[in-house]
Amino acid sequence: MSHAPELKLVPTPGQTVGPFFGYALPYDKDSELLAPGHPRSIRLHGTVVDGDGAPIPDALLEIWQADEAGTISRETGSLVRDGYTFTGFGRAAVDNVGHYTFTTVNPGPTEPGKAPFIALTVFARGLTNRLFTRIYLPEDTEALASDPLLASLDAERRRTLIAEREADGSLRFDVRLQGGDETVFLSYPRES
Amino acid sequence: MSQPPVGGQQPALDPAATMDSQEKLSGEIEAIGAEYAAAGRLETQPRLDYPPYRSSLLRHPTKDPHHVDPETIELWAPAFGERDVHPLEADLTIQHNGEPIGERIVVAGRVLDGDGRPVRNQLIELWQANAAGRYMHKRDQHPAPLDPNFTGVGRAITGPNGEYRFTTIKPAPYPWKNHHNAWRPAHIHFSLFGTDFTQRMITQMYFPGDPLFALDPIYQTIVDPKARERLVATYDHSITSHEWATGYNWDIVLTGSNRTWMEDDAQDEEH
Numbered sequence: 517m518s519h520a521p522e523l524k525l526v527p528t529p530g531q532t533v534g535p536f537f538g539y540a541l542p543y544d545k546d547s548e549l550l551a552p553g554h555p556r557s558i559r560l561h562g563t564v565v566d567g568d569g570a571p572i573p574d575a576l577l578e579i580w581q582a583d584e585a586g587t588i589s590r591e592t593g594s595l596v597r598d599g600y601t602f603t604g605f606g607r608a609a610v611d612n613v614g615h616y617t618f619t620t621v622n623p624g625p626t627e628p629g630k631a632p633f634i635a636l637t638v639f640a641r642g643l644t645n646r647l648f649t650r651i652y653l654p655e656d657t658e659a660l661a662s663d664p665l666l667a668s669l670d671a672e673r674r675r676t677l678i679a680e681r682e683a684d685g686s687l688r689f690d691v692r693l694q695g696g697d698e699t700v701f702l703s704y705p706r707e708s
Numbered sequence: 709m710s711q712p713p714v715g716g717q718q719p720a721l722d723p724a725a726t727m728d729s730q731e732k733l734s735g736e737i738e739a740i741g742a743e744y745a746a747a748g749r750l751e752t753q754p755r756l757d758y759p760p761y762r763s764s765l766l767r768h769p770t771k772d773p774h775h776v777d778p779e780t781i782e783l784w785a786p787a788f789g790e791r792d793v794h795p796l797e798a799d800l801t802i803q804h805n806g807e808p809i810g811e812r813i814v815v816a817g818r819v820l821d822g823d824g825r826p827v828r829n830q831l832i833e834l835w836q837a838n839a840a841g842r843y844m845h846k847r848d849q850h851p852a853p854l855d856p857n858f859t860g861v862g863r864a865i866t867g868p869n870g871e872y873r874f875t876t877i878k879p880a881p882y883p884w885k886n887h888h889n890a891w892r893p894a895h896i897h898f899s900l901f902g903t904d905f906t907q908r909m910i911t912q913m914y915f916p917g918d919p920l921f922a923l924d925p926i927y928q929t930i931v932d933p934k935a936r937e938r939l940v941a942t943y944d945h946s947i948t949s950h951e952w953a954t955g956y957n958w959d960i961v962l963t964g965s966n967r968t969w970m971e972d973d974a975q976d977e978e979h
Contacts, residue, residue, distance in 0.1 A: 523822030525961045528938050529753050529930045531912040532761075534897060536843040540835030540861040541899065567766040580905045582781055592789035595831075595863075605786035626780035635782050635905050642724070642763030644754040644929040646910060647773075665776045693767050703773035704782070704906040706822060706964030708752045 520705035527708045530645035535574050537639070538609060542576075545597040547608035549579075549620040556584070559686040560651070560679070561617040564610050564640070567694030571614025575640035577691070578607045579618055579651075586624035586632065622653060622687075631659035631666070633677075638691055638701075647701045651689045652678045669700060676700050724762035725885035730923060733887045736760045737928045744931040754929035761925040762886050778906050783967040785901050785908070788831040788865055798864040800876040808858035810839025810877035812953040815913070815941065818870040821902060822964035826870030833899040834874060836860045841882030841894075850883055875953065881920055893920035893927060902962040903969075913958050914940045 533541075550557040564575040581604050582588050589604040608616040623632040634651040652660060660666055666674050676699045679687040692699050737760050744751070756768040801808055819827040837843045837860060840852035844859050860879075864872050879894045895912040902908065914927065918940075921927055930936035938961075947955025 520964070520966075523964045524824045525820060525822050526752055526935070526938070527822055527963045528909070528911055528960045529935050530909045531754060531897075531929070531939070532764075532926060533910050534912075534926075536837075536845040536848055537835065537897070538847075539843070539845045539859070540897070541833065567770075570766075572767070578908070580781060580786055588781060588784050590784075590787050592787045592791045594786050594788065595792035603786060604781075623781075630779065633779075633781070637905075637908050639910055640767060642761070642765075642767035644756055644758060644761065644764055644768070644926075646908060647769065648906065648908075665774070669774070694770055698769055698771055700771075701769050701773045702776050704776065704778050704963075704966055706966050707906075708822075708963055 523706060523708070532641060532644050533576060533639040535641040537576060538574070541607065542609045543595055543607070545599075547606050547616070547618045548597065549602060549604065549606045549618065551599055552619045554619075556621050557619050558622060559617060559684075560620050560634070560689065561615065561686060562688055562690040563614045564616065564638070564691045565614060565693070569695070571610075572640055572693070573610060573612050573614055575610045575614065575616075575638065575643075575691075576607065577610070577616050577639075578605070578637045579620065579634050580605050581620065581623040581634040582626050582632065584621050584624045586626045588626065625659065629659060629662070631656050631663040636691075638693075640693070643693065647693075648704070649691070649699055649701050650677055651687070653687070654678050654681050672697075673700050724765050726762055726887055728887040730887060730889055733760050733890075733925060734923060737922075737925060740931060741928075751930075751932050752935045755931060758925065758929040761929055764929075778904065778966045782905050785830065785903055785905050788829065788901070790865070793831065793863045793865050795864075798862055798872070798874050800858065800860060800862045800874065803859055804857040806857040808838065808855050808877050810855075810858075812875065813878045814873060814875050814947050814949070814953045814955045815896065815958060816871070816873040816947050816955065817957050817959040819866050819872065819900060819960045819962065820870055821907065821962050825965075825969075826866070826868070827902050827907075827962060828866055828868050828870055830866050830901045830903070831899075832864050832866060832872050834862050834876075834896050836876065836896040837879040837882055839877050839880055841880035852880075852882065878915070878954075881918075886925060891920055891923070893918040893924050898960065900960060900962060902965065904965050904967055906966055907962040909962060911960075912939060915956070916940055916943055
């Protein structure tokens with residue numbers, strides 16, 4: 517862990533997103549970091565489930581990622597998409613059966629040798645605060661093996677952070693809020 | 709886990725909803741509060757596992773979060789700008805053809821990080837019920853009127869000092885199905901981005917003196933009394949304006965940035 521200097525101010529507590537975000541947070545093309553059907557685009561999708569394995573119909577996911585070259589976008593326009601600018605940010609509400617879809621690109625390594633990943637934030641009714649996690653790509657076996665986070669987890673738990681590549685090139689990543697194969701959620705040095 | 713419909717009219721909103729009494733719920737809330745006070749350990753964020761909030765039962769992770777040093781992408785937040793949000797979106801009272809019903813209010817404050825630095829040029833989103841306690845959402849079917857002139861959604865980009873200012877209508881309390889006769893205190897949902905993605909948060913702002921605070925399992929998910937008071941806005945007569953709107957001040961502190969800040973960061977965020 518890096519040195520984490522103490523905070524001067526106490527952070528404001530979080531609260532659940534509640535059930536009624538559905539008319540406020542979703543927006544046109546929110547889950548399309550790239551237009552579907554674009555030659556560069558891939559589908560990232562999966563299901564959000566609770567401790568009984570039941571799909572959650574009122575969850576919202578956000579992703580934030582580098583492009584294929586590992587470049588972090590500083591472009592604006594995530595909320596009003598022009599269809600051409602890759603801003604790296606996306607938001608997707610799950611459907612009635614807990615399923616989400618993003619159209620995006622495979623992220624590249626932001627530093628040589630690093631395992632690329634997509635940063636993911638999870639919000640849901642009944643979830644009292646947001647959760648952070650990471651979606652790693654399955655192919656980068658060497659980089660995955662030397663990734664500090666993945667290396668610190670046992671094999672069973674590590675598996676929950678690595679997406680599955682489907683035959684059509686899609687990435688499949690399920691989020692399990694609770695239970696035996698609960699997704700690994702993250703905390704960062706200077707949270708509170 | 710699913711329960712029969714409550715009251716025989718509407719389906720229960722939440723499969724975990726119960727017909728437990730407020731007395732039972734308040735007893736659970738009190739017991740957790742007493743146990744927290746006795747433990748002598750400061751908790752400044754909500755508990756993910758808070759049984760009185762019934763829908764958290766199957767939705768809270770059971771394992772501790774895994775501590776990790778943030779990597780490059782996590783050390784930056786998405787960039788937002790005027791292309792994303794028009795300044796008029798901060799006024800929720802002008803989005804339709806007529807005036808919404810209710811008490812017009814201005815909510816203003818600053819967004820700071822844990823080091824006291826202003827969080828500038830970042831997105832704030834808010835959403836809320838109307839003056840009758842009803843959301844413009846198809847699943848909110850409680851018998852209070854919708855207001856055709858009020859949707860209850862606003863957006864803004866924070867200014868150079870992290871400041872924000874919304875004009876809206878004071879929301880009312882509303883019932884929910886967590887337990888029998890459950891009512892939420894009036895609140896406005898706030899969604900915030902910091903300079904790092906690790907600072908992303910969603911919370912709720914409450915109004916001073918609400919009699920429902922002690923009874924509400926969502927507000928009480930923050931077990932520390934001082935910590936949860938941070939969610940209560942202050943009535944501010946200097947924000948109140950003559951013959952127009954009452955004013956509330958609410959400052960928001962995000963967590964600490966994990967990134968080593970450069971002098972040109974501020975400019976970068978402004979492009």
